[in-house]
Amino acid sequence: MTRAAIVAPVRTPIGAFGGSLRQVPVEKLGATVARATVERAGLDPALIEDVVFAQSYANSETPCVGRWIALEAGFPVEVAGMQLDRRCGGGLQAIATAAMMVQSGAAEVVMAGGVESMSNVEYYTTDMRWGGRFGSTVFHDRLDRGRERAQPVARFGEISGMIETAENLARDYGITREQADAYAVRSQRRAAAAWESGAFADEVVPVTVDRRKGGPVIFDRDEGIRPDTSPERLAALRAVETGGIVTAGNACQQNDAAAACLVVSEDLLEPLGLTPLAYLKGWAAAGCEPSRMGIGPVPATARLLRRLGMRLDDMDLIEVNEAFACQVLAVLAAWGIDDTERVNVNGSGISLGHPVGATGVRVMTTLLHELERRQGRFGLETMCVGGGQGIAAVFERP
Numbered sequence: 001m002t003r004a005a006i007v008a009p010v011r012t013p014i015g016a017f018g019g020s021l022r023q024v025p026v027e028k029l030g031a032t033v034a035r036a037t038v039e040r041a042g043l044d045p046a047l048i049e050d051v052v053f054a055q056s057y058a059n060s061e062t063p064c065v066g067r068w069i070a071l072e073a074g075f076p077v078e079v080a081g082m083q084l085d086r087r088c089g090g091g092l093q094a095i096a097t098a099a100m101m102v103q104s105g106a107a108e109v110v111m112a113g114g115v116e117s118m119s120n121v122e123y124y125t126t127d128m129r130w131g132g133r134f135g136s137t138v139f140h141d142r143l144d145r146g147r148e149r150a151q152p153v154a155r156f157g158e159i160s161g162m163i164e165t166a167e168n169l170a171r172d173y174g175i176t177r178e179q180a181d182a183y184a185v186r187s188q189r190r191a192a193a194a195w196e197s198g199a200f201a202d203e204v205v206p207v208t209v210d211r212r213k214g215g216p217v218i219f220d221r222d223e224g225i226r227p228d229t230s231p232e233r234l235a236a237l238r239a240v241e242t243g244g245i246v247t248a249g250n251a252c253q254q255n256d257a258a259a260a261c262l263v264v265s266e267d268l269l270e271p272l273g274l275t276p277l278a279y280l281k282g283w284a285a286a287g288c289e290p291s292r293m294g295i296g297p298v299p300a301t302a303r304l305l306r307r308l309g310m311r312l313d314d315m316d317l318i319e320v321n322e323a324f325a326c327q328v329l330a331v332l333a334a335w336g337i338d339d340t341e342r343v344n345v346n347g348s349g350i351s352l353g354h355p356v357g358a359t360g361v362r363v364m365t366t367l368l369h370e371l372e373r374r375q376g377r378f379g380l381e382t383m384c385v386g387g388g389q390g391i392a393a394v395f396e397r398p
Helices: 026-041 065-072 090-104 142-148 162-172 177-197 231-235 266-272 290-295 297-308 325-335 356-374
Strands: 004-011 050-054 080-084 109-117 207-209 217-219 255-265 278-287 317-320 378-385 389-396
Touching: 004 026, 004 090, 004 266, 004 356, 026 065, 026 109, 026 207, 026 255, 050 065, 050 090, 050 356, 065 080, 065 109, 080 090, 090 109, 090 255, 090 278, 090 356, 090 389, 109 356, 162 290, 162 325, 177 231, 177 325, 255 266, 255 356, 278 297, 290 297, 290 325, 290 378, 297 325, 297 378, 297 389, 317 325, 317 356, 325 378, 356 378, 356 389
Parallel strands: 050 080, 050 109, 317 378
Antiparallel strands: 004 255, 004 278, 109 255, 207 217, 278 389, 378 389
């Protein structure tokens, strides 16, 4: 079976909720990285057989967003496209799905990506299709509703949202507010240091933002990083739940961004003149209790490493997406590691942001560029998933 090579992974800067990318629709965000990927690779887009994009908050303004992005990017009409959703793990699933296409021989060149504009997620109603005879119509905020409806209530009871699941893990693993805040400070400082050192220079492509007044502006830097974050400032924030430890400062942000890469058959690398950053060595997904969704990386990683015959000690770098500081700390506690030198070395969801459908590809992009700088061999990417899942993948540098 041919290996699936990862070529030219890129990402946009991550926009804050309601921030600089608010006016940029998902198809334009996705087209920005789609064009940048083929330009960096020097690849004729006509060779791309399918475009697989993740989006968690899809709607009918851009149905089948992968196909939309291919057309918006100016690719030939013969280039197919699709959309998938595994919530927070969707972007990593897009990479895995593209890799399976290549490994099985169904395709030789596939674009994988993820996109999310959380600033533009709409309100919706479920009671107007056939008309209301009397009374009021309820509009749901799709962002909040998706977190509340992540599991069957009849089986698991009501879960107010992802914050509740994080608080459950904090209690399970004895994680304190001080530990969560200290972790959040580290994330912010690492992300700020990565920008200052130029670590993100090779992976980020700017976005041109058209304005109603004045000319277009170039957005070229992650917007949610707070380099002046301190334990004292975070301690002053009120917990979201009474008696809890999750605050706006030690949880992930809501964001807008896109990321993409090419997934190419190893046999075609030399003929096409392509140089991969890595190969996908393996991936796995696993379920867990919805009320403890943040622990999902633990069973997913166990399944993956068992399948590959590997250990956590084999990994040069590890990424655990930061949905919540206490969730990351719970995963590390379950793994029995406290390794600050290998885990999330350039920050993650707390500092950089969590544009849900795009995050899995963003994390891989950052991981592979850092693995290249350090000349490491193996990198592990893990994601917890709303509704009680985890997904993990190991990438191997050539």
